[in-house]
Amino acid sequence: xxxxxxxxxxxxxxxxxxxxxxxxxxxxxxxxxxxxxxxxxxxxxxxxxxxxxxxxxxxxxxxxxxxxxxxxxxxxxxxxxxxxxxxxxxxxxxxxxxxxxxxxxxxxxxxxxxxxxxxxxxxxxxxxxxxxxxxxxxxxxxxxxxxxxxxxxxxxxxxxxxxxxxxxxxxxxxxxxxxxxxxxxxxxxxxxxxxxxxxxxxxxxxxxxxxxxxxxxxxxxxxxxxxxxxxxxxxxxxxxxxxxxxxxxxxxxxxxxxxxxxxxxxxxxxxxxxxxxxxxxxxxxxxxxxxxxxxxxxxxx
Amino acid sequence: xxxxxxxxxxxxxxxxxxxxxxxxxxxxxxxxxxxxxxxxxxxxxxxxxxxxxxxxxxxxxxxxxxxxxxxxxxxxxxxxxxxxxxxxxxxxxxxxxxxxxxxxxxxxxxxxxxxxxxxxxxxxxxxxxxxxxxxxxxxxxxxxxxxxxxxxxxxxxxxxxxxxxxxxxxxxxxxxxxxxxxxxxxxxxxxxxxx
Numbered sequence: 001x002x003x004x005x006x007x008x009x010x011x012x013x014x015x016x017x018x019x020x021x022x023x024x025x026x027x028x029x030x031x032x033x034x035x036x037x038x039x040x041x042x043x044x045x046x047x048x049x050x051x052x053x054x055x056x057x058x059x060x061x062x063x064x065x066x067x068x069x070x071x072x073x074x075x076x077x078x079x080x081x082x083x084x085x086x087x088x089x090x091x092x093x094x095x096x097x098x099x100x101x102x103x104x105x106x107x108x109x110x111x112x113x114x115x116x117x118x119x120x121x122x123x124x125x126x127x128x129x130x131x132x133x134x135x136x137x138x139x140x141x142x143x144x145x146x147x148x149x150x151x152x153x154x155x156x157x158x159x160x161x162x163x164x165x166x167x168x169x170x171x172x173x174x175x176x177x178x179x180x181x182x183x184x185x186x187x188x189x190x191x192x193x194x195x196x197x198x199x200x201x202x203x204x205x206x207x208x209x210x211x212x213x214x215x216x217x218x219x220x221x222x223x224x225x226x227x228x229x230x231x232x233x234x235x236x237x238x239x240x241x242x243x244x245x246x247x248x249x250x251x252x253x254x255x256x257x258x259x260x261x262x263x264x265x266x267x268x269x270x271x272x273x274x275x276x277x278x279x280x281x282x283x284x285x286x287x288x289x290x291x292x293x294x295x296x297x298x299x300x301x
Numbered sequence: 302x303x304x305x306x307x308x309x310x311x312x313x314x315x316x317x318x319x320x321x322x323x324x325x326x327x328x329x330x331x332x333x334x335x336x337x338x339x340x341x342x343x344x345x346x347x348x349x350x351x352x353x354x355x356x357x358x359x360x361x362x363x364x365x366x367x368x369x370x371x372x373x374x375x376x377x378x379x380x381x382x383x384x385x386x387x388x389x390x391x392x393x394x395x396x397x398x399x400x401x402x403x404x405x406x407x408x409x410x411x412x413x414x415x416x417x418x419x420x421x422x423x424x425x426x427x428x429x430x431x432x433x434x435x436x437x438x439x440x441x442x443x444x445x446x447x448x449x450x451x452x453x454x455x456x457x458x459x460x461x462x463x464x465x466x467x468x469x470x471x472x473x474x475x476x477x478x479x480x481x482x483x484x485x486x487x488x489x490x491x492x493x494x495x496x
Contacts (some may be wrong), residue, residue, distance in 0.1 A: 048302055056397060058433075060434040063434045073379060074380065113365040174496045192407070192429040193408075242492060251477060251480070279430055281430040
């Protein structure tokens with residue numbers, strides 16, 4: 001079905017507006033679920049350097065609110081999650097164009113530090129956009145005419161602490177647990193703990209890592225709908241906090257705020273596990289965009 | 302674990318030697334912002350830095366700034382990057398230029414312990430990501446050198462009550478990172494046995 005050109009163009013502008021707003025909003029105003037988790041961590045931590053770190057994080061969030069400044073200077077790599085309803089009247093190719101334009105506009109207008117470079121020459125490629133930037137995770141929904149859009153600006157300090165291992169099936173769940181534990185201990189203070197450990201299991205090598213990224217995009221403490229996976233999330237959370245790495249790797253009780261797992265069924269010969277770390281400044285902002293271009297901002301999802 | 306206030310650049314070595322891993326430090330005076338490309342230029346390309354680094358406090362940063370019409374820079378958001386990438390410059394910064402303190406996030410690996418002990422240097426841990434607060438503690442960007450490396454220039458900041466920082470590695474061979482990692486490796490053995 002061909003859309004009337006004016007409607008499609010208006011809708012594309014709405015998506016661009018939403019992207020520009022979400023990028024800046026995510027960088028400045030962290031979601032309530034994260035504030036609660038950090039507050040809980042601050043009351044739970046007993047080590048002196050660990051408490052000092054969590055107190056400073058608390059002060060920092062308040063200063064970001066009062067000064068209307070960015071929580072963290074790393075404006076990240078712009079990552080979006082787009083869940084497109086089958087009846088949403090704008091093609092994903094145009095949605096992508098709108099996300100790119102919105103990211104660039106926010107970067108120029110604020111202004112935001114631009115981090116995008118060519119991966120070989122290291123030359124800047126534009127206002128946080130470039131070849132295949134921003135990055136979009138796509139999902140499609142039946143019986144819907146809406147677009148659910150989420151922006152997760154991903155800082156490099158935590159993204160650098162990403163790990164993949166193709167375990168043997170015989171390594172089992174024990175192998176998965178060991179790999180997650182050794183990854184987080186090895187990362188130490190570098191990914192700005194305490195944050196969210198995203199784990200992707202199953203699928204293929206590339207899909208496991210994409211699932212790990214999807215896992216860090218979830219509101220903190222949510223659980224996988226599959227009870228077996230949810231149980232593993234709880235167990236890993238407790239195990240990770242026994243390692244003593246602590247806030248900013250200075251030692252303490254709170255090494256991670258939570259552990260989220262996304263999974264996919266896999267080949268009988270495969271047992272992939274991927275870890276993607278999200279720092280304590282787990283920035284995230286969302287919007288629902290209607291078929292008529294209405295935008296409902298909501299960072300609780 | 303004591304609390305200290307230090308003014309940089311330091312002229313008295315004892316100001317550094319009195320610090321112990323785990324102590325809290327608040328910094329006044331002037332600090333110098335550097336990053337990967339700044340140090341690659343100094344050490345790999347052999348270009349002398351155009352300012353005196355004796356007694357200096359170096360911060361691992363790539364600031365977000367706004368350029369004003371008169372050519373000066375105004376702060377937008379200034380935070381700290383991961384230090385571990387830049388550990389190989391530690392010895393040279395101390396022995397060739399007299400740097401006394403390096404501040405960043407996430408810590409230095411063990412290879413920094415010996416040069417810091419030998420040269421009377423310390424590593425200060427800042428809270429990564431706490432840039433909104435850090436920005437308020439930087440009073441002014443006084444100088445920007447090597448502007449062509451933007452944002453990885455040499456930055457001279459005047460600071461007030463910068464911190465709180467934690468002494469991560471002291472000048473006596475102690476490293477919190479080493480200790481935390483050693484304990485965690487022991488703990489992992491115990492956890493694996495339970496799985």
